[in-house]
Amino acid sequence: QDPKREIEKVLQFLEKDLKEEVVNKILQHTSFQEMKKNPTANYEMMPTWAMDHSVSPFMRKGMSGDWKNYFTVAQNEIFDAHYKEQMKGSTFRCQMEI
DSSP states (O other): OHHHHHHHHHHTTOOOOOOOHHHHHHHHHHHHHHHHOOOOTTTTSSSSTTTOOOOOOOOOOOOOTTGTTTTHHHHHHHHHHEEEHTTTTOOOOOOOOO
């Protein structure tokens, strides 16, 4: 929701102090729109046997909650159970909704 705040948290963790213009460049280069165009970030450089972009691009809309248009309730329940098992003991939390 607030990429600049997240970048500042990372900088604080790394004990780094960057000029505002550098932080703004990081914001620009890590934006969804820029990363979607970047072949090293969007998996376009992967061989088609591993990631076939003609079937579906790796990065699509960048909209939280869009998964609801593709997953059935049953698929979501399976995913949630798998995710919970795989992330057991982790404090990482992924925001799936706005």
